[in-house]
Every structure is written in structure tokens, then in C-alpha cells.
Amino acid sequence: MTQSLYEQLGGEPAVNAAVDIFYRKMLADNRVNRFFEGVDMDRQAGKQKAFLTMVFGGPANYTGKDMYEGHKHLIKMGLNDSHVDAVIENLGNTLKELGVKDELIAQVAALANSVRDDVLGRGH
Template identity: 30%
Template sequence: MTAPHSTNLVRTEEMAMAQTLYDRLGGLNAITAVVGDFRDRVARDDRINLKFARTDLARLTKMLIDQVCEATGGPCHYNGRSMKEAHAGMKVTKGEFNALVEDLVATLKQFKVPSAEQEELLAILGPLRSEIVEVDSNEVGTALPDLFQPAPALA
């Protein structure tokens, strides 16, 4: 005997599977709000904010929105520096990377992003660690080296 509405059920599941992480996060407006809160949280966090001392925040905000939008399957195109290039010479420690991830998780919780979507996003961003961390230490709050060359401000 066939269960009533079984075809519809299967179709609903397939549609849910086909939805990109971008869609499930709530699209560009939601990603823009999440990035804004995350950026402000990082700016208040003494464990990592020294690194942003010479950064153009308008550029950083745009780049983060484009990166997250594209990486989650959205219609954006990230045209910033590679993660290796963007963070080269910044001397980010493992501890500082973890602090930034903690700030991101706090933002995602504040926006009530379900844990499955949180995990998917972290699974995309986590592997970038090896391109970003230059110092294998748990130290946090380390200074931005004088020689670090920030990216140019947005035109």
C-alpha cells in the first residue's frame, strides 16, 4: 500500500535539499545583517581588534558579505584578495583565529541561525585557517606588525 501523499513528501524533501545555504541563511539581507553584527563584535573584542587598526572597514564589510554570499551559493562575486594574501604578514595566531570564530558563532546565535546552518558555514570557513594563521600559539591580542600593508580603501 502506498502511503498517502508520499510523492509530495519526497518532493518537499528534495526541494529542501536543493535550497542553498545562502537561501537557508535568509539571503543577502540576512547575510548583510550578520556580517555587520560580526564586524562590530570583532571591533569590540580586545583579543583581536588590534589587527584591524589600519583596515578600511567599508572595504572589509563589503568583502565579507561578498565572500559569504558566494561561498554559500548566492549570486555574489568575491573580488578581494585571496585569504593567503589578505592575511600575509599579519601574524595572526591560532588563538586569535579561534577568538574570531567564537565571535562569529555568538553572532549566528544572536540571529538564531539553526545549528545545522551554523555548522555548514563553519565547515566552509574553518578550512581557511591554514591560509590565515601564521603563528602556532594560543596567545591573543598580539599587535599588527608595522610592516603589514593593508589593502587599499574602496574607491
Template identity: 55%
Template structure:
């Protein structure tokens, strides 16, 4: 199949569909919800959307430096690979729930995994 991962997965509408499911799973998980708890849910959703746009291979302005800066505060509050793994699990469950094909899911999870060192500031 031709086209970028982002195009094949369905572009921005796919991201929008995923954000609602993904952010709800993350907020409902007591092992990680405190990292995402905020009084400004719209701002938090926009951050989740930017993150999903990136792991869906979409056009974005995020790079490793931004990911590091965005998560530095969380790392100092104890964010570690267990939490990273939990978030990745919710991402995978979201993609399954949306019926995303296995090969595309694997690509997305590959991009997500590649961000671990930047997210955890290692």
C-alpha cells in the same frame, strides 16, 4: 530542505544583517581588534561581507589563494590560531544572535574552519 546553504540561510539580506553584528564583535574584542583596525571602515566592512558571503556558501570570487594573499600581512604581524579561534567564536555568536538554525550554523562553521590553513598561510 532544498536549495544551497546560502539560499537556506537567507541570501544577501542575511549576510547584511550578520556583517554589522559580526564586525562590531570583532572590533570590540581587544585580543584581535588591532588586526581589523583601519581608518577605512567601509572598505573593512566590504571585506567582512565578502568573507561572510563565502562562509555562508554564497557566490563569491574568493579562493584559497586570495585568502592567503589577504592575510599574509596579518600573519607576519602575529596572526595565529588563537586569533582565528576568537574570530570563529564571534561568527558563531553572531549566528546565534540572529537565530540561525543549528544545522545551518554547523555548516557555516564547517566552511569557516576549512579556511584556517589558508588564512594562516600554512
């Protein structure tokens, strides 16, 4: 039996460990942190958890429409490809810090990249 990506990454405990590191990186990253200004931190951490669960290949309830709806106010603030790149970079560094193998990181990055067009409202 081969393990799913989500299982190989360590499932929900791994997501929980990653959320704290990932969200901290995002808030400290001057390229993207203005999008988080005035946002309730606990609520945002909940959203980050849902996002990480999805890109870890876990049981996710996000649809393309949700990704679009959740970010369309940010597009008005100038959200573009460079910010999605920054997210994927922070995600990769988070996983590196947690000792995840490069090969799995690439799979996570590919999943994150697959929602790029939805996030940026292309095709909506």
C-alpha cells in the same frame, strides 16, 4: 528540492544583517581588534561581506590564494590559530543572535574552518 545553505540562511539580506553585527563583535573583541587598527571601516565592511558570503555557502570569488594574500601582513603581526578560533566564535554568536539554527551554524563554522590553513599561510 533541497535548499542550499546560502538559501536556508536567507541569502544576501541575511549576509548584510550579519556583517554589521559580526564586524562590531570583531572590533569589540580584544583578542583580534588590534588587527583592524587604522583600517578604513567601509572598505573593511566590504571585505567582511565577501567573507560572510563565502562561509554562508554563497556565490564567492575568494580563492585560497586570495585568503593568503589578504592576511599575510597580519601573520607578521602574530596572526595564529587562536585568532581564527576567535573569528569562528564571533561568527557563531552573530548567527545565534540572528536566530539561526545550531545545525546551520555548524555548517558555516565548518566552511570558515576550511580556509584556516590558507589564512595562516600553511602550504603557501
